[in-house]
Amino acid sequence: MVTRGFFSGRRPPTDTDARIPPGQYLEQGFPVLSAGPTPRVRTEDWSFTLKHGPKPIKKWNWAEFNALPQSKMTRDIHCVTAWTKFNTPWQGVMIDDILADAGIEPPTAYTLALSFDGYSTNVPTKDLVTGKAMVALLYEGKPITSDHGGPARLLVPHLYFWKSAKWVNGLQFTGRDEPGFWELRGYHMYGDPWREQRYSSDR
Amino acid sequence: MSAEPRPQSPWQTATITRIEKRTPRVTSFWFQPSRPFVHEAGQHVDVRLTAPDGYQARRSYSIASAPEAGAGIELAIERLDDGEVSPFFHDVAAVGDEIELRGPLGGHFIWQVDDGGPILLVGGGSGVVPLMAMVRHRTLSNTAVPVALVFSARVWDEVIFRDELIGLDDRRDGFDLVLTLTREPARRPSDYSRRIDARMMMQAIERLPKPPRLAYVCGSNTFVSAAAEALIEADMPASLIRTERYGV
Numbered sequence: 322m323v324t325r326g327f328f329s330g331r332r333p334p335t336d337t338d339a340r341i342p343p344g345q346y347l348e349q350g351f352p353v354l355s356a357g358p359t360p361r362v363r364t365e366d367w368s369f370t371l372k373h374g375p376k377p378i379k380k381w382n383w384a385e386f387n388a389l390p391q392s393k394m395t396r397d398i399h400c401v402t403a404w405t406k407f408n409t410p411w412q413g414v415m416i417d418d419i420l421a422d423a424g425i426e427p428p429t430a431y432t433l434a435l436s437f438d439g440y441s442t443n444v445p446t447k448d449l450v451t452g453k454a455m456v457a458l459l460y461e462g463k464p465i466t467s468d469h470g471g472p473a474r475l476l477v478p479h480l481y482f483w484k485s486a487k488w489v490n491g492l493q494f495t496g497r498d499e500p501g502f503w504e505l506r507g508y509h510m511y512g513d514p515w516r517e518q519r520y521s522s523d524r
Numbered sequence: 525m526s527a528e529p530r531p532q533s534p535w536q537t538a539t540i541t542r543i544e545k546r547t548p549r550v551t552s553f554w555f556q557p558s559r560p561f562v563h564e565a566g567q568h569v570d571v572r573l574t575a576p577d578g579y580q581a582r583r584s585y586s587i588a589s590a591p592e593a594g595a596g597i598e599l600a601i602e603r604l605d606d607g608e609v610s611p612f613f614h615d616v617a618a619v620g621d622e623i624e625l626r627g628p629l630g631g632h633f634i635w636q637v638d639d640g641g642p643i644l645l646v647g648g649g650s651g652v653v654p655l656m657a658m659v660r661h662r663t664l665s666n667t668a669v670p671v672a673l674v675f676s677a678r679v680w681d682e683v684i685f686r687d688e689l690i691g692l693d694d695r696r697d698g699f700d701l702v703l704t705l706t707r708e709p710a711r712r713p714s715d716y717s718r719r720i721d722a723r724m725m726m727q728a729i730e731r732l733p734k735p736p737r738l739a740y741v742c743g744s745n746t747f748v749s750a751a752a753e754a755l756i757e758a759d760m761p762a763s764l765i766r767t768e769r770y771g772v
C-alpha cells in the first residue's frame with residue numbers, strides 16, 4: 322500500500338540493494354538494544370562452558386579461551402529493529418574450533434546460547450558450525466565494549482542480530498528446539514532476515 | 525512474566541482519527557486499526573511507510589493509550605528534524621490517512637496491574653510513552669498499586685502529558701510523579717533540576733511504601749544506560765530492571 326505523501330529521499334545506493342534484506346534500512350552507527358542494564362563482566366570472572374543438556378562438557382577461562390585459534394569475519398548484520406550495518410569486522414573463535422578443542426562432534430541438532438545476564442537464544446546447531454558463527458572477542462580490532470556484549474558475544478551474522486547473544490558464557494546442546502529469552506517473548510524461533518522472520522507469527 | 529506465545533500480528537491498515545500537539549516537538553496520533561487488537565501496557569507497534577516506487581521505511585512506536593481505552597491506539601511521536609519517518613507524521617500525515625502498522629509487539633517491557641507492585645517507572649523524553657500506558661492502565665483499573673514515575677525532560681514545556689500526569693499526581697492515590705528538568709529550574713517542590721543520578725533514584729525508591737518489585741526504564745540509549753546504572757547504584761538488583769531503548 323502506497324502511503325499518501327511519503328516520498329523519502331533516503332534510498333540505499335542501488336549497488337547495495339541486494340545486500341539489504343526486506344524491511345531493513347542501512348545504518349552507519351551501531352545502535353544498542355537489550356532487555357536490561359548492561360552487565361559489566363570482568364575478564365577475571367569470565368568463563369565459557371560447553372554443555373550437553375545440563376551436563377558440562379568443557380569449560381575455558383579467559384586466558385584459555387583466548388589461546389584457541391582465532392579467526393576474522395567481516396559481515397553485514399541485520400537487527401530486528403530494522404537496521405542493517407555493512408562490513409562489521411569481528412575477530413574471535415569459530416564455533417568449529419571450540420568443538421574441536423573439546424574434541425566433540427555436535428551431539429544434538431539444537432543449541433541454546435547462554436549469557437551472563439541470564440539471557441538465552443536458540444539457534445540450530447547447523448547454523449553455528451562450518452564457518453558460520455563465532456564467539457567474537459574483538460570488534461574493529463579492539464575488545465568489544467560492554468554495551469555491545471563484551472568481553473565476548475556470539476556472532477551468527479546470517480540471522481537477525483538478537484541471535485548473536487551478548488555477554489555469552491556458554492553453548493548448551495538441547496534435544497529439541499527450545500525457545501530462548503526473546504523467542505519466549507514473541508520473537509521468531511529461527512530469525513532469517515531474508516525471509517523477514519521477525520516475530521513468532523512470521524513464516 | 526507471561527510466556528505464552530503472542531497472538532498473530534500481521535500488517536494491517538489503520539486510519540488516523542485524531543491528531544493533537546502535545547509539546548513543541550511531540551504530537552499524538554490516534555489510529556483506528558482495521559482489525560482492532562488488545563495490547564498490554566508497554567507494548568509497541570511497527571509502522572511502515574511506502575513510497576510510490578515501493579521503497580519502505582519502518583519504525584517502532586510505543587502505544588501511549590491504556591489497553592482499556594478502547595479499540596483505537598494513541599502513538600506520541602517526537603519530531604527528529606533530520607529523521608525519515610517522524611517528520612512525515614508531523615508534516616504530512618492528516619486525519620483520515622491510512623497507515624500500515626502491525627502489533628501489538630513486545631513481550632518483555634510490559635506491566636499489568638495483576639503483576640503487582642510497587643513499580644518504579646523511569647522515562648526520558650519520548651521514552652515516557654510506554655510508561656504513560658502503564659500509568660493510564662493503573663488509573664483505569666482503579667487499583668492502589670503504588671507506582672512512581674520519574675520523568676526527565678529538558679524543559680517544562682517539553683513534559684509530554686504534563687497536565688494529565690500532574691492531575692493524577694494530585695489525587696494522592698498511590699501514584700507519584702517526579703519531574704526532573706535538565707535545562708530549567710524545577711517548578712514543583714518534589715521536582716529536580718538535573719540529570720538522573722543514584723541519589724535521585726534512591727529518593728524515588730523511598731517514596732514507595734516498599735522496595736519496587738520491578739523498574740521500567742525507557743528512552744534513548746544513553747538515557748537508559750545512565751538511568752539503569754543509577755538504579756543499580758541505588759541498590760536496585762539488575763535482574764529487576766527492564767529496559768526499552770529507542771536506539772540513537
Ligand SMILES: Cc1cc2nc3c(=O)[nH]c(=O)nc-3n(C[C@H](O)[C@H](O)[C@H](O)COP(=O)(O)OP(=O)(O)OC[C@H]3O[C@@H](n4cnc5c(N)ncnc54)[C@H](O)[C@@H]3O)c2cc1C
Binds near residue numbers: 402771
Ligand atoms: C520499541 C521502540 C519504541 C519506540 N517508541 C517511540 C515512541 O513512542 N515515540 C517516539 O517518538 N519514538 C519512538 N521510538 C523511536 C522511533 O522508532 C524512531 O527511531 C524515531 O521516530 C526516529 O525515526 P526517524 O525515521 O524520524 O529518524 P531516522 O531517520 O531513523 O533518524 C534518526 C536519527 O538518526 C540520524 N540518521 C540516521 N540515519 C540517517 C541517514 N541515513 N540520513 C540522515 N540522518 C540519519 C538522524 O540524525 C536522526 O536524528 C521507538 C523505538 C523503539 C525501538
